[in-house]
Amino acid sequence: MNAHADAQVSGGRPAEKKRAVKKEYSSNSLTGWANGLLVAVFMLLSLACLYPVLLVIAVSLTDEQAIVTHGYNIIPREFSVYAYRYLFEDATQIFRGYGVSILVTVIGTIGSLLLTSLLAFPLSRRDMPYRNVIAFAVFFTMLFSGGLVPWYLVYNAAGLNNTLLALIVPHLVMPFNVIIMRTFFANTIPVSLIESAKIDGAGEFRIFARIVLPLSLPVMASIGLFQTLAYWNDWFTSSVFISDNHLVSLQYLMYKTIYNIQYLSSGLVDASVAGTASAAIPTETVRMAMAIVGIGPIVFVYPFLQKYFVKGLTVGAVKG
Template sequence: MNAHVDAQVSAGRPKPGRAAKDRLDNGLPAVPNALLIAVFALLSLACLYPLLLVVAVSFTDEQAIVTGGYSIIPARFSLYAYRYLFEDAAQIFRSYGVSILVTLIGTVSSTLLTALLAFPLSRREMPYRGALAFGVFFTMLFSGGLVPWYLVYNAAGLNNTLWALVVPHLVAPLNVIVMRTFFANTIPQPLIESAKIDGAGEFRIFAGIVLPLSSPVLATVGLFQTLAYWNDWFTSSVFISDNKLVSLQYLMYKTIYNIQYLNSGLVDATVAGNATAAIPTETVRMAMAIVGIGPIVFVYPFLQKYFVKGLTVGAVKG
């Protein structure tokens, strides 16, 4: 009887609207979509503003920067910073080619080697799995130091070769841990066991089952390695003395260092003449940033849809 009365009372009540349902489900007031859009639009503008400022300053006259400071709208438009930067255009394009080649070879090789190491570590039946995993983790905490690092690569004959820019970043321990966790938590173990029953070997399982199901983590690690190779200037400074093999980032670093040295007052004015007065210090820095960031801006949108999924799934459990 009581149940029948409760049903009638419930039937007579008006059904809650969408906003009321959201408040009932979440226990919090529903946030209007317009407010969320406005908040994210402001956050997007806050992220874009520094980039737009760098672009604006790179196209501004140097004297206007000195007198009026930075501005999102150039006070006096000028291309002098880019003309100064591309006075040695052949060297810049050559360094661009070196960076692109090293990034492509390094990213593909590094992602494949990381996967080849992470997959066995994700298999519980692998012998000495714990010891090998500890060895990978140990290298995140301790390193041999700069001098042994240089001596090893020098003894291998990698000085003044492109391999000197590729090999040091081939396997990153953090990427191995992220990829191992992704394999362990995402690839169904019964799927691997059924493939074994059908006669598939380990390499067939890895190439035919694991890699096709691991696009998110492969894209995430690939993006990490792309950034690591593209932004690396230190390796060139250690192993490369041939100007034909220097990376773009190291070339930009040397240019900025030379400008700072010329403007430091340590150069004799009788030797330097009026050369230092013609150097657009601030604007050329911004022009270098624009020149150096170009390819990465175009790579990230293609990997963005995989990035968050690959990083979060591979980092929840160890």
């Protein structure tokens, strides 16, 4: 009986192994199909995001008359770089605008990260007095603001007109960024680590600089990207506070150029004055050329921050 039972057991094991292998194979095949489907979907989404950029590039390199006759095409019907030649007739002003935008973006982003983190870290500490009151004051400014006129009067009274500080200060501390960073600190930085550093004699600034900041690269990269985009794309602040052409940012320079083109093409100008000039303006193609000139440098920022970006948002978005 025992020998017979052993034979049945030994005979049943290969069958069980076959079933397990078959089940694992089917599971792996389903996983492969699912991965392939996800890859295909994300490739289509990537192409959908890339197509408008390619279309803008193609239109900027197309002859203006071909755009009027045939409309937009992903492949230029008549290749022309006249829009870029027209745009760079005053190359000095454009490069100066680039310099202003780059300087403001770099200084503003670094200053914003420093001030935001210095405000968010104390708010994440449970032992900080009145932290809920201060956090509510930060949140309140997300819902209500003083308005455009008081905003202008405050900066004008501070003497910031026609200075680079007028382009930097308005975006230094954003309440939304403070809340994200505070939540990240509260959920990610262990309290025991801070207490251990205090026992070893470290002060608050030493803890912040040597422990908190090195552990906060994901949220720093995410907030840094937000601030970089905010500073780079800001044209409204220049229109309010800057009248000196040497301090105009690139985005506001592009805005003024488009506005002037629209004004010359609107028919409101005397034909004897604007007839020849408006006829030579590549209206559609120069808009696309401006878009390419404006987004050029900022496109190269995201790949360096990509690996930190998603982690910083997902961890910082969890409620503490």
